[in-house]
Amino acid sequence: MIRKAVHADFPVLSKYYCEFDENGIDLFNRGPFSHLLVYEDNHEIVGFISYSIIYNRAEIEYIYVEEKYRKKGIASELLQFGIEDANTSGCENITLEVNEHNNAGIQLYAKFGFVKAAMRPRYYHGEDGILMIRELKKSE
Numbered sequence: 001m002i003r004k005a006v007h008a009d010f011p012v013l014s015k016y017y018c019e020f021d022e023n024g025i026d027l028f029n030r031g032p033f034s035h036l037l038v039y040e041d042n043h044e045i046v047g048f049i050s051y052s053i054i055y056n057r058a059e060i061e062y063i064y065v066e067e068k069y070r071k072k073g074i075a076s077e078l079l080q081f082g083i084e085d086a087n088t089s090g091c092e093n094i095t096l097e098v099n100e101h102n103n104a105g106i107q108l109y110a111k112f113g114f115v116k117a118a119m120r121p122r123y124y125h126g127e128d129g130i131l132m133i134r135e136l137k138k139s140e
């Protein structure tokens with residue numbers, strides 16, 4: 001089940017977020033344009049997605065699935081949710097940055113129609129990022 005994150009989810013989300021940045025971040029205070037959703041399986045949070053919708057622009061910020069729940073389609077469901085939300089909000093496209101060495105992430109995004117738009121040199125602590133974009137259609 002995908003649902004909006006609530007403050008009680010904070011400890012588990014902070015733990016998961018450490019995979020992106022060991023210093024942590026307050027995922028709940030990213031501003032009014034930010035959306036934070038969790039994937040719950042049997043009352044356990046096993047993944048999350050964070051994205052922003054700023055008028056006609058959408059950006060996927062983070063997507064994460066707990067290791068033992070990977071390869072079961074959970075990230076796909078979360079990403080599809082974000083894409084549909086951006087689409088119904090009237091966004092023209094969705095962008096994201098992904099580490100050039102993150103094969104799982106790149107494959108996931110490619111599967112959902114994201115294509116490489118530009119490189120972001122040294123975007124991730126010295127490693128390059130890839131800017132990916134997906135155009136949106138009103139019918140989705």
Ligand SMILES: CC(C)(COP(=O)(O)OP(=O)(O)OC[C@H]1O[C@@H](n2cnc3c(N)ncnc32)[C@H](O)[C@@H]1OP(=O)(O)O)[C@@H](O)C(=O)NCCC(=O)NCCS
Pocket residue numbers: 019061062063064065066069070071072073074075076077098102103104105107108109111
């Ligand atoms: C990337 C990540 C979110 C994928 O989650 P997941 O729930 O396992 O993904 P899904 O099961 O929905 O897989 C969908 C597609 O993603 C791709 N994919 C997922 N894991 C992959 C892997 N280990 N290697 C290559 N491709 C992979 C495949 O194209 C897959 O489609 P397929 O099953 O038809 O082959 C997960 O590995 C993760 O949390 N990684 C750490 C955080 C991260 O890197 N996030 C992305 C950048 S923000």
